[in-house]
Amino acid sequence: MSSSLTSSTSDAPKIRRVALMGSRAVGKSSMVVRYVHDVFNDSYFPTIEETFTKQLTFHGQVYEVEIIDTAGQDEFSIFNGRHALDVHGYVLVYSVTSKQSFDMVTIIRDKILNFTGTDWAPIVLVGNKTDLQGQRQVSREEGDELASKWKCLSCETSAKKNSNIGRAFELMLAEMEKSTDAVPEDKKGECLIL
Numbered sequence: 001m002s003s004s005l006t007s008s009t010s011d012a013p014k015i016r017r018v019a020l021m022g023s024r025a026v027g028k029s030s031m032v033v034r035y036v037h038d039v040f041n042d043s044y045f046p047t048i049e050e051t052f053t054k055q056l057t058f059h060g061q062v063y064e065v066e067i068i069d070t071a072g073q074d075e076f077s078i079f080n081g082r083h084a085l086d087v088h089g090y091v092l093v094y095s096v097t098s099k100q101s102f103d104m105v106t107i108i109r110d111k112i113l114n115f116t117g118t119d120w121a122p123i124v125l126v127g128n129k130t131d132l133q134g135q136r137q138v139s140r141e142e143g144d145e146l147a148s149k150w151k152c153l154s155c156e157t158s159a160k161k162n163s164n165i166g167r168a169f170e171l172m173l174a175e176m177e178k179s180t181d182a183v184p185e186d187k188k189g190e191c192l193i194l
């Protein structure tokens with residue numbers, strides 16, 4: 001965790017809600033469990049939906065971040081509108097070992113934008129499972145290229161090795177604050193950005 005996340009402040013916490021979305025078994029639950037409880041489990045238990053909360057300090061502001069760990073999606077999943085109306089941003093996760101899961105994040109983003117009627121949303125693109133280097137199907141460059149096309153931030157992580165997990169959520173806060181900065185002062189804190 002970076003020092004910017006650990007310094008203290010007396011400000012009241014800002015609530016920020018984040019939805020973690022992506023194909024099945026890319027490691028969404030493992031990322032959030034690593035982030036909130038700092039543990040990793042090799043077993044796979046498919047998620048229905050679960051919400052985690054973590055308090056942290058970022059750029060001198062205390063945040064209470066609610067992370068919605070959604071069920072894995074496929075091209076036939078119906079986009080849950082509640083995730084568009086009720087969240088400030090999205091972490092779209094693929095596995096660097098699965099080209100199919102990389103293709104799926106584009107489908108999910110399209111569904112988000114279709115639902116919200118916007119051409120941009122606060123998204124952080126995350127390629128997980130970097131510890132499985134020998135099984136890579138998606139290069140770092142392909143991830144960077146997609147993120148730059150989407151004008152969003154991105155990183156690669158390993159929930160197993162606890163690599164870059166804190167950074168992924170830190171980038172999410174940065175992305176959300178960038179978009180709330182564009183919202184008039186009296187509207188800040190409301191979920192108007194989507």
Ligand SMILES: Nc1nc2c(ncn2[C@@H]2O[C@H](COP(=O)(O)OP(=O)(O)OP(=O)(O)O)[C@@H](O)[C@H]2O)c(=O)[nH]1
Nearest residue numbers: 025026027028029030042046047072129158159160
């Ligand atoms: N090697 C490795 N395995 C991982 C990593 N992250 C998750 N896994 C494994 O991948 C499998 C799926 O992980 P989950 O966290 O359940 O994946 P999920 O995306 O939440 O899956 P759904 O609930 O189906 O959407 C589990 O066996 C995890 O142990 C990682 O960074 N490296």
